[in-house]
Amino acid sequence: MKFQKWLQDHSQHITWLSAALIVLGYAGKFTHVGWLYAWVLAIASLIAVVPIAVHAFQALKVKVVSIELLVTIAVIGAFVIGEYNESAIVTFLFLFGNFLEQKTLSKTRESIRSLTDMAPTTAQVLQADGTTEDTDVDDVEVGDVVVVKTGAAIPVDGVVVAGSGYADEAAVTGESRAVRKTDGEQVFSGTILSDGALNVRATKVGDDTTFAKIVELVEDAQDTKSHAEKFIDRFAQYYTPAVLLIALLVGLISQDFKLAITVLVLGCPGALVIGAPVSNVAGIGNGAKRGILVKGGEAMDQFAKIDTFVFDKTGTLTKGETAVSDVVVFTGSKDDLLAQTAALESLSDHPLGRAVIEAATRRKLNLNLELTDHQTIRGQGVTAKVAGVDVCAGNEKLLAAHHVALTPEQQAAVSKLQQTGSSLIIVAVAGQVAGLIGVSDIVRPEAKAALAALKKAGAKHLVMLTGDNQTTADYVARTLGVDEVHAELMPDQKVEFVKQFQAAGQRVAFVGDGINDSPSLATADIGIAMGSGTDVAIETSDVVLMQSSFKALVHAYRLAKKTVLNTRENVTIAILVVAFLLLGLVAGFIYMASGMFVHEASILVVIFNAMRLINFGGRAEKLD
Missing domain, CATH: 1.20.120 (Four Helix Bundle (Hemerythrin (Met), subunit A))
Known part of the structure; x- marks a missing residue:
């Protein structure tokens, strides 16, 4: 030994x-x-x-x-x-x-090694007397508060309890820009605090951190073989002994011992054996450094064959956050309408009201208006005097109760907004309808271009399954160009649709958030957890997109197809080289040393070919 x-x-x-x-x-x-x-x-x-x-x-x-x-x-x-x-x-x-x-x-393997090198080894743990103690990262416990200074790696998953700064989360999410972190926000182990100082209360430590799970997942993925690798392994078990037997037969028949020895040298299947694994490693490494975790060569191989993408709506095709999507003004200005409504809603905790307040705040409108006679009417809306003017905001029942009528033009605008699936706030000022505010789950602005890019890359059928109402679902589907939509579904019903597509011979990828969609993620040929680093997402899905990004989804699909194509190229190169060597041996222009030179050169050719995958998509990819 x-x-x-x-x-x-x-x-x-x-x-x-x-x-x-x-x-x-x-x-x-x-x-x-x-x-x-x-x-x-x-x-x-x-x-x-x-x-x-x-x-x-x-x-x-x-x-x-x-x-x-x-x-x-x-x-x-x-x-x-x-x-x-x-x-x-x-x-x-x-x-x-x-x-x-x-x-x-x-x-x-550099992208993987760079991940492991980023793993912090020590942490500054805050003590009861306000001092810090340098502690091995494996000895940090859940609940401990660690101090992170500018330039240091965050050693735990946790929540910021004091301080502020900017964290480089590229190792976890693939996000290239530093993300601002303040009180109450989550941070991940292995990310770098590029500016500021934070006190972080640990929620996950050691091997339980998101970063540790990512490293483990990627390392395991590189050892998980694709169908091509498994076939080549089985082939090599029989091929190498066959070469020995052929060389023996050549020696016995030709009585040319040197020729038999040359057959042994030329028969080495080196390029064939190395071609598929190196493509697999390079492809997985490419994804890892972009926050795309593919669980091995078999998942990569299956992903490349996908022709049907099934999407959850909320949090996937949409942002999963209610926000003001439309403002229709009949009298006055948009800013006046938003400011008055936001001031009115400031004493309410209704989700629609919070969305209006957030929209007004973003526009830096003055919300400190004088409010009197404020009243919340359950199931209808809110009323008050705003700066001495009667204002009511709610539904048509509220307007009817205050003897405010919609004109035909206004009624048409209401119907149009309702067709988008938006929740509607009708605002009346001084007894007249002043405007309409639509609040909805906002469609991701990049989603439409991304879905078109998926089709361009090879997807044939795009489907949306949602628990939301049919009107909203239809509107989102029309907006994004989705081929098929099914609404008002429970999680088990989504699974049934996935099975129906599979029974029809389609290769299905389900794209969801990795939590309530876990059954569908597990049932599909490929489960893709988008924008979630949760344990459930990592365990259930075949592909995890750490950043909630359609650009990452498109890149992952293209990468899978490119990796499988690269593997086939390498196998083809290896077979052609063996054929060339045997032809050269028969023709008399290939000998033992020259044959070994060609053999070794072919190994390097397939490796260099696979290395092209490392920089695949290196330039900023366009979705359209």
Whole structure:
């Protein structure tokens, strides 16, 4: 075991020593020192074959016929026929190929390594006397308050209890801009406080933090094999022994021992074995650094085949927050209408009223108007004198009770707003209808372009399933260009629709928030939790978009298709190279050393091809 560890630690030294001896040996050939040429190349072969043979022996112990076994047998055969130059070059190329392979493969894992490197190791825990104590992050407990200063990594998931600042949350959500954090707001472990200072009460620590779960998920995902990888693994189990058998038959039939040994070298399926895993790792790494967590190669493979996207409405296609969506003014100005209504609603806790107050506040309107005779009428609305003027805001029942009538024009405007699914506030000032305020769950502004981009990328059918009323659902569907909509559904009914689509032969992805949509996420071919870092989302979904972003959804879909295409390209390259080598061997222009050179070059080609995935979508992607 110690010897094997020593070989692993000094593999680079062995490779460079082998190269130096080969140079020395050929120097002897060109200076006509024949013994130097033969002996030095024989020594180079022996030195280089040792780590290869040890690896082959370790594989045989677990009943695996490896590529290293083929090379070891080929070297032994080369020694038998005195082809020391061939054995030296073959072993060096094999070691050098492994060296380059490890170097380039490490590049594909950089995004994951950068995640783990960001994990904080210590925390400044606030003590009862107001001082802080440097504590190992594994010893921090839920409820502890940690102090985070500018430039430091936040060591726990928690809630800000004091201070303010800007946190870089790219490692968790993929959001490139720093996010302002103040009292009561949530922060995540592993994010960097780029400015300010915070006191954070820990709600999750250690392996329970969102950041720790992300790292674990991505590492596990890179070890989860796609269908292509599983097929290639099964293929290699039979292919490598078959190469041994073919080489034996070639030797017996042709009586050409060197030809049989060459078949062993050329038959190494290196590029075929490495092609699919490296594409998988690069694709998952690309998503991870953008806050897109894909649970392994199989999920990536399934995602690429999706043709039907099923969306939850609230919180997915819409923002999930009630806000003023329309203001229709009949008399006065929009600002006056909002200011008067917001002042009226300031003494009410109704959700519609809060939406109006928020809209007026954003417009920096004056809400400190004199209020008298304020009255809230359950099921109708509110009334008061605002700056001495009678104002009432509510529904048509309230207007009727105050003998205020709608004109035909105003009634038409009311009907139009109701068709959008908006909740309606009718505002009357001094006995006349002054305007209408529509409050609704706002459709995400980027959603329409994103859905069009999904179709352009290969989606054939877009569906919306919602528990909301049919009128609102129809309006959202028309606005976004959704193909099919079903409303007023319970969670179990959404599951039934997903099953119906699957029974019709469609590949279904369900996009939801990962909480109340968990049954549908689990039932669909691919469950996508959008904008949620909750435990439920990570456990239930196949793809987790840490940032609530349609741009991330489109990128994830394109990335899945690109990764699967890249895998197929690599498999094709590997097969074509094997065919070329066999053709070259038959035609007489490929030999043992040149064949090994082409073989190692093909491994690097598929690795470099896969590395293109690392920067896929590197430029800002447009949704349209």
